[in-house]
Structures are given as structure tokens and as C-alpha cells.
Amino acid sequence: MKVKLAKTAGFCFGVRRAVDTVYEQIEQSQGPIYTYGPIVHNEMVVRELEEKGVRVLGTEEELAELTQGTVIIRAHGVGRHIYELLEQKGIRLVDATCPFVRKIHRIAEREEKNGRRILIIGNAKHPEVEGIRGWCRNPSYVIESAEEARNFKAPLSEKLCIVSQTTFNYNKFEDLVEIISKKGYDILVLNTICSATEERQTEARQIASEVDAMIVIGGSHSSNTQKLFEICKKECGNTYYIQSLDDLDLKTSESIRCVGITAGASTPNKIIEEVQKHVGIKF
Numbered sequence: 422m423k424v425k426l427a428k429t430a431g432f433c434f435g436v437r438r439a440v441d442t443v444y445e446q447i448e449q450s451q452g453p454i455y456t457y458g459p460i461v462h463n464e465m466v467v468r469e470l471e472e473k474g475v476r477v478l479g480t481e482e483e484l485a486e487l488t489q490g491t492v493i494i495r496a497h498g499v500g501r502h503i504y505e506l507l508e509q510k511g512i513r514l515v516d517a518t519c520p521f522v523r524k525i526h527r528i529a530e531r532e533e534k535n536g537r538r539i540l541i542i543g544n545a546k547h548p549e550v551e552g553i554r555g556w557c558r559n560p561s562y563v564i565e566s567a568e569e570a571r572n573f574k575a576p577l578s579e580k581l582c583i584v585s586q587t588t589f590n591y592n593k594f595e596d597l598v599e600i601i602s603k604k605g606y607d608i609l610v611l612n613t614i615c616s617a618t619e620e621r622q623t624e625a626r627q628i629a630s631e632v633d634a635m636i637v638i639g640g641s642h643s644s645n646t647q648k649l650f651e652i653c654k655k656e657c658g659n660t661y662y663i664q665s666l667d668d669l670d671l672k673t674s675e676s677i678r679c680v681g682i683t684a685g686a687s688t689p690n691k692i693i694e695e696v697q698k699h700v701g702i703k704f
């Protein structure tokens with residue numbers, strides 16, 4: 422049995438960096454450690470960290486109540502006021518914001534100074550977008566759909582700087598930018614989409630088209646894993662969606678000679694390796 426494991430399976434660069442940061446902090450152990458929001462959307466990882474004493478702070482109120490310890494900012498990033506709040510309180514902050522997200526914060530600051538209003542293409546409820554907005558001194562705009570783009574109105578004298586949530590779909594970004602471009606504003610468009618999601622999907626599609634069975638690993642609520650599953654299923658009817666090795670019930674037959682494996686962005690390496698080993702040995 423041949424096993425093809427996607428190189429892009431599992432954590433992207435930013436998430437891996439954030440999780441590694443938490444483990445480094447545990448080793449250095451300087452009092453209680455908190456993450457502001459779950460470090461990654463994977464219960465197993467969060468539980469493991471909790472067992473090592475890392476607590477998840479769910480709200481800004483909880484953050485405001487802290488009197489000591491270290492707070493780790495996750496890859497999505499946060500607005501400026503969170504940095505200020507922790508500084509005022511004298512709480513140690515360890516910043517694991519993904520550098521690609523941090524770059525958008527810098528763009529927002531710089532372009533506002535250059536007299537532009539920030540327009541973010543993305544989901545207003547997503548923590549990354551909330552964080553970007555938190556770096557704008559003036560009110561910013563957020564647009565997610567073609568309808569919102571068509572209805573968008575701002576004074577024509579306003580200069581705009583358009584950026585994107587890092588995980589936004591590129592084609593949709595282009596479409597929305599085109600709709601806004603036709604409205605006659607002075608706009609500066611900066612494509613801040615991170616290529617990690619697209620690369621993962623392209624590789625998954627490619628592998629699924631070459632194998633007899635495909636395994637997609639990820640949390641049942643992980644939207645990027647669901648998307649991966651849909652992509653793979655289109656290429657390979659024999660595609661399995663599992664959360665961990667326990668769910669794997671691969672129907673083997675003579676015709677399965679090659680199995681592909683990929684995983685969503687919040688799937689830890691450990692789970693991927695377990696599945697890879699099992700498939701390699703068992704079949």
C-alpha cells in the first residue's frame with residue numbers, strides 16, 4: 422500500500438508558530454499562562470494545554486480581571502486596545518500573532534496616516550477582522566458579499582485602502598474589489614490573502630485525483646476541513662472524513678493500492694502521523 426501524505430496537511434505556519442509559542446512558555450514557566458481565546462480550534466490541543474496548566478480566557482472582561490501571569494495572543498491577532506490594556510495592568514504579553522496578520526495591522530496604521538479609510542474584505546465577526554479593525558483609529562468598513570459591495574456607499578471625497586482577511590477566497594476578493602472600483606473612489610488595493618489555505622486545497626485536489634482512497638482529517642466543526650472533504654470527494658468518491666484514527670473504517674479491497682491523506686489547519690501533527698502509520702502498516 423502506498424500512502425501519499427500532503428505536505429500542507431495540518432497546521433499552517435502561523436498556527437504552528439502560535440502553538441509552539443505556548444509550549445515554549447510552559448517550559449520557561451513564569452507563573453500562570455493564559456491564551457486569549459483557544460490557541461487553535463482543536464479540542465485535543467486545547468485540552469492537552471489545559472492539563473499543563475494553560476487557561477483559555479474567553480472574554481475581554483476575564484482579561485481585565487487578571488492581576489498576574491502571561492497572556493499569549495493567538496495567530497488571529499487582536500486590536501491595539503488589548504496590548505494597551507495588558508500594558509496598563511503590567512501583565513506580560515507574548516505575541517503569537519501570525520506575521521501575515523501583523524502586516525495587515527501595520528498597513529491599517531500606515532494607510533490611515535496617509536489619509537485613507539480602511540475597507541476590509543472579510544467576515545466582520547471573525548476575530549482576525551475584529552483585530553484589524555482594532556488597529557484603525559477611524560471607523561473602518563467591512564464587506565463580505567457582492568450585495569454588500571454593490572450597496573457600499575461612502576463620501577466620494579474619501580480615499581480608501583482595501584485589504585483582505587487572510588483566509589478570504591481570492592476570486593471573490595477580486596470580484597468585490599471590481600464592484601467597488603467602479604464606484605469612482607480613489608482606492609489602494611492590497612491583497613493580503615495568505616496562500617496557505619489555497620495551497621492546501623490545491624494539493625489535496627491533486628492527491629485525491631491520483632489515489633484510490635482519500636482520508637481527510639479534522640474537527641467536525643472545522644469549516645476548512647469540510648471544504649477539503651468536498652474538494653477531495655469530487656476527485657475521489659472513496660473519501661473519508663475522520664477526526665482521529667478511532668473514526669477510521671477504511672474498507673480495504675484489492676483495488677486500493679494507494680491512499681492519500683490531508684488534514685485541516687487545526688489538526689495536530691500527532692493525529693496525522695498516527696493515521697499515516699496505521700494506514701501504512703495495516704494495509
Ligand code: F3S
Nearest residue numbers: 433435519521587615
Ligand atoms: Fe496561517 Fe498565518 Fe496564513 S495563521 S493561514 S499562515 S495568515
